[in-house]
Amino acid sequence: MTNIVNTKRINQITTFLKSLNIKSNRFSEIIRTQDISVMQDFNQAFIHSSEDKIINYEKLEFFGDAVLRLAASNFIEKKYPQMSVGERSELRAQIVSDEWLTKLGEKIDIEKLIIKGPKALGDENSKNTIIGEATEALIGAVYKCFNSIQEVNLWLDDIWEKDSEIFLKAPYKFKSKTVLQEWCQSKGFDLPIYKIIEFSKKNGDPKRFSCDIHIEGLKESSAFGKSHKQAETNAARVLIEKLIAAGKI
Structure with a gap:
């Protein structure tokens, strides 16, 4: 099984989580205490199925997809309360897209945490897809810490605010x-x-x-x-x- 986290791996994960700069006291406490069950969840978020067919990020990615859409809806409700439902759907589609996830993954340098098997390591075509999938799994793992989207919004709202402004100024560039x-x-x-x-x-x-x-x-x-x-x-x-x-x- 791949989900065995030694001290070196735990330190790598906690350093990465600190770099996300999620301004939450309870999230900071989880990082400080290095709770083993939480560390295992985060470690799993970085394991590709080419490395382990059983313990990998696929379930967290599936979970993260729903969390991401809910958190994005929450952001839009707070930031743009006057938007119509159609406009909200259009904006949300942009800020939860596969392309957006890949760009976020590149920004936070998630690739250095991802564990791949030999087949995926040599496949450049799948690189961006894996980065996006692992990022979505990471979002699922952040939610699982407290079964709450609070930390997800604390992390992503500032990013979404900038990206939403860019999209709303020139939507044709994105569609x-x-x-x-x-x-x-x-x-x-x-x-x-x-x-x-x-x-x-x-x-x-x-x-x-x-x-x-x-x-x-x-x-x-x-x-x-x-x-x-x-x-x-x-x-x-x-x-x-x-x-x-x-x-x-």
């Missing part, structure tokens, strides 16, 4: 494909066609894929990305910015 589709529909056009060309076989290459967007038979924009999805999103963003500059949106 460019949806905005473009809605614009086409409003003009009576067919839906945009995304044409992908692979230029490189190198994982992580920011110019691995090129995407051209065609509307009504005409090429309107193009952009690169390290994945199909990223190339399409980037091309849509380029076109939306072009339409805004031309006063068409």
